[in-house]
Amino acid sequence: MTSSTQSDPIIKIDQVSKTYPGDVQAVKNVSLEVHQGEFFALLGPSGCGKTTLLRMLAGFEIPNEGTIMIDGEDMTDVQPNARCVNMVFQSYAVFPHMTVAENVGYGLKVDRVKKKEIQERVAEALELVRLGDLGARMPDELSGGQRQRVALARALVKRPKVLLLDEPLSALDAKLREAMQMELVRLQKTVGITFIIVTHDQSEALSMANRIAVMEGGTVRQIATPEELYEDPNSRFVADFIGQINLFDGTAVASQTEEKVCATVEPFGTMEIWGETLGPVSLAIRPEKINIDIEKPTTSEHPMAQGTVTDIAYYGGYSNVFVDVAGTRIMAEVSNDTRIRSSTFERGTKVWISFNAEDALALGD
Amino acid sequence: MDSWRQHRSAFWAAFTAPTFWLVVFFLIPLSLLWLFSFGEKEGITGINITWTLKQYARALDPLYLGIFAKSLWMAFLTTLICLIIAFPVAIAIVFAPPKARLWLLLLIILPFWTNLLIRTYALIAVLRTRGQVNFGLEWMWEHANSFLTLVGLGSYNLLGADFEPLGMLYNNSAVLIGLVYVHLPFMVLPLYAALDRLDRSYMEASFDLGAGHIRTFRSIIIPLALPGIASGIVITFIPAMGSYLTPDLLGGTDSQMIANVIERQFKSANDWPFGAALSFILMYVTFFGLALRAVLSKREKMGGKAA
Ligand SMILES: Nc1ncnc2c1ncn2[C@@H]1O[C@H](COP(=O)(O)OP(=O)(O)O)[C@@H](O)[C@H]1O
Ligand SMILES: [Mg+2]
Numbered sequence: 001m002t003s004s005t006q007s008d009p010i011i012k013i014d015q016v017s018k019t020y021p022g023d024v025q026a027v028k029n030v031s032l033e034v035h036q037g038e039f040f041a042l043l044g045p046s047g048c049g050k051t052t053l054l055r056m057l058a059g060f061e062i063p064n065e066g067t068i069m070i071d072g073e074d075m076t077d078v079q080p081n082a083r084c085v086n087m088v089f090q091s092y093a094v095f096p097h098m099t100v101a102e103n104v105g106y107g108l109k110v111d112r113v114k115k116k117e118i119q120e121r122v123a124e125a126l127e128l129v130r131l132g133d134l135g136a137r138m139p140d141e142l143s144g145g146q147r148q149r150v151a152l153a154r155a156l157v158k159r160p161k162v163l164l165l166d167e168p169l170s171a172l173d174a175k176l177r178e179a180m181q182m183e184l185v186r187l188q189k190t191v192g193i194t195f196i197i198v199t200h201d202q203s204e205a206l207s208m209a210n211r212i213a214v215m216e217g218g219t220v221r222q223i224a225t226p227e228e229l230y231e232d233p234n235s236r237f238v239a240d241f242i243g244q245i246n247l248f249d250g251t252a253v254a255s256q257t258e259e260k261v262c263a264t265v266e267p268f269g270t271m272e273i274w275g276e277t278l279g280p281v282s283l284a285i286r287p288e289k290i291n292i293d294i295e296k297p298t299t300s301e302h303p304m305a306q307g308t309v310t311d312i313a314y315y316g317g318y319s320n321v322f323v324d325v326a327g328t329r330i331m332a333e334v335s336n337d338t339r340i341r342s343s344t345f346e347r348g349t350k351v352w353i354s355f356n357a358e359d360a361l362a363l364g365d
Numbered sequence: 366m367d368s369w370r371q372h373r374s375a376f377w378a379a380f381t382a383p384t385f386w387l388v389v390f391f392l393i394p395l396s397l398l399w400l401f402s403f404g405e406k407e408g409i410t411g412i413n414i415t416w417t418l419k420q421y422a423r424a425l426d427p428l429y430l431g432i433f434a435k436s437l438w439m440a441f442l443t444t445l446i447c448l449i450i451a452f453p454v455a456i457a458i459v460f461a462p463p464k465a466r467l468w469l470l471l472l473i474i475l476p477f478w479t480n481l482l483i484r485t486y487a488l489i490a491v492l493r494t495r496g497q498v499n500f501g502l503e504w505m506w507e508h509a510n511s512f513l514t515l516v517g518l519g520s521y522n523l524l525g526a527d528f529e530p531l532g533m534l535y536n537n538s539a540v541l542i543g544l545v546y547v548h549l550p551f552m553v554l555p556l557y558a559a560l561d562r563l564d565r566s567y568m569e570a571s572f573d574l575g576a577g578h579i580r581t582f583r584s585i586i587i588p589l590a591l592p593g594i595a596s597g598i599v600i601t602f603i604p605a606m607g608s609y610l611t612p613d614l615l616g617g618t619d620s621q622m623i624a625n626v627i628e629r630q631f632k633s634a635n636d637w638p639f640g641a642a643l644s645f646i647l648m649y650v651t652f653f654g655l656a657l658r659a660v661l662s663k664r665e666k667m668g669g670k671a672a
Contacts (some may be wrong), residue, residue, distance in 0.1 A: 060569055080572040087573045093566035106584070107574030112445045158574065 008072060009033035010161060010194050011057065012329040016066030017044035018052050032197060036204045039188050041205035042198045044215035050198040053165050057196065058087045071161050094139045094150050099101035103150055107158045123159035126189065145176050151336050152215040165197040169204060181208050202242050206230070214238050222248040239284045246290070246330055247282040253363045254278060263362045265327050268303035275362025276335060284362050287333040290357040292321055292345065293352045304354035321345050323353055368648070402641035412637055413654050420642035429626065436623040440606035443544040445535040447552040447601050453558035481547065485614045488543055492533040535617040543611040548604065552597040559593020592662060599658045603651050623647055
């Protein structure tokens with residue numbers, strides 16, 4: 001929202017493509033900009049080219065086409081050891097034959113930093129990732145989470161302009177992962193370094209990043225803030241990939257209102273909704289934006305239909321109620337905001353579902 | 366209970382044959398030899414076990430100590446040269462495309478499928494005065510000469526009037542070349558195995574942190590490949606130390622190694638007790654090397670193991 005309007009981007013990827021030997025086109029004509037201080041996420045299903053894009057930023061892969069600018073300099077063909085970016089590897093790659101402190105100090109030693117300064121900066125970096133007193137340990141005496149912190153400290157101690165993280169949380173168990181998400185956000189705020197994180201987990205990207213690039217099959221489908229991605233996806237793919245959503249097939253024709261179309265969707269009939277795609281479209285609406293009632297709603301301007309509850313998935317704080325309307329399956333999220341409500345809907349209950357047409361989108365592919 | 370009996374007999378069937386083999390063909394002869402080493406020659410064929418240490422004392426003669434030292438030195442040089450050649454070879458194989466890797470490995474293993482004697486004679490054919498190396502040198506000499514003639518310097522005989530073939534056989538360098546040639550696969554294979562197991566991301570992390578290739582090789586690859594390097598050193602050094610055929614066929618009169626001396630005791634000198642004593646000294650030296658390796662690898666494990 002804010003950073004995308006700033007001046008010079010710290011990273012500028014311009015029409016970059018990468019084809020591996022064997023004609024695997026991993027990245028296709030990708031352009032994007034990342035600004036100083038952003039927490040940027042590359043999000044997409046497995047195999048969509050996220051790691052390849054990240055490795056091109058680190059210098060481990062050279063693009064076949066396009067340019068990569070880092071802090072205003074063309075870095076497209078520059079070796080990894082001459083780039084002012086550092087990477088946290090998916091496997092952490094903590095050197096097993098060095099102590100924690102030696103691991104963290106390695107990059108400084110390579111740069112011929114003075115011994116005393118190395119000591120200070122290593123201590124500082126270990127403090128930053130809350131490993132203050134483990135400097136003398138060997139990596140095989142650490143837990144997975146601690147090893148990851150070592151990898152983080154080892155990269156941050158070099159004070160890179162950009163920190164690259166490849167699926168940093170995928171090897172951690174669920175509880176630790178959540179804690180580490182907060183930790184990474186805190187860390188990024190503290191050091192003020194631009195983070196670019198690769199993940200296939202949309203909730204991870206939504207909760208951590210300022211901006212997200214959603215990728216599919218080597219291309220970028222949408223770059224936006226988490227909120228924009230969720231509330232204003234530009235395509236059926238993005239809408240479906242981010243969170244949960246109902247998609248109903250229909251057709252759209254032009255309408256009088258700007259940026260809106262007249263969509264005809266079974267079983268709701270014709271309505272005016274947000275969207276610019278004409279022809280075959282999907283009406284997209286999030287489950288929490290669908291109302292579900294026993295009685296017919298009185299607000300007659302809302303699209304509505306009657307159906308039967310087929311399934312209820314209970315998640316504690318909310319339940320997903322599945323309603324069958326003349327063969328169309330609709331998911332509505334019901335908040336369990338009082339204790340004595342969960343029995344209102346049961347399998348087989350006849351219910352009315354409705355929604356505000358303002359909350360629906362007409363999306364193309 | 367029936368199945369237990371069946372298993373028991375199966376166990377004995379599987380156990381007996383190798384045990385029998387080991388006892389009859391290894392332990393018994395070795396024990397006999399050990400006894401002989403404490404004996405004295407009696408007549409032409411007799412050996413009197415007198416529990417004397419005379420034979421071991423004889424081995425301390427400067428002549429034999431010199432040959433021991435020389436064998437150690439040759440084995441050391443062989444191991445060192447093998448290590449220097451094998452490291453780049455192993456790295457090249459690891460980083461070769463998967464298809465080429467298979468062929469390269471095959472190329473390394475191929476010599477194992479040929480008899481050592483044949484390989485050594487092949488080497489003789491290559492190295493002798495009228496061999497391929499000298500032919501090659503002669504060819505280059507002729508071309509260089511005709512080039513000199515072409516530029517008008519032909520009459521000065523700058524490269525000598527005639528081609529002098531190099532005498533590459535029947536000396537210590539020939540033995541060294543032969544030993545390196547024979548033992549190179551023993552070094553390449555464990556190194557390859559160690560490097561292949563090594564996670565690439567360690568190297569990438571090193572580059573990422575600013576290190577160059579040499580620094581990464583020194584600080585990351587060598588320490589992590591240390592178990593492979595140690596195995597390579599041990600299984601190159603031990604057979605090189607006990608080499609018999611190579612110095613015998615490629616060496617001159619001053620190139621004999623300890624195994625040649627031992628062979629002479631058992632054959633031409635017909636002095637089995639002394640041959641036995643020398644054999645056991647060689648074996649103790651080898652054991653010492655193995656023990657050293659075990660200690661080293663233990664220290665390394667305590668210092669954090671490679672993933
Ligand atoms: N070194 C490689 N050689 C050949 N193909 C590769 C290589 N690395 C990745 N690929 C292919 O490129 C595509 C993108 O891979 P990757 O960037 O790792 O995706 P992601 O990180 O999004 O899962 C995949 O189809 C993958 O199989
Ligand atoms: Mg990946």
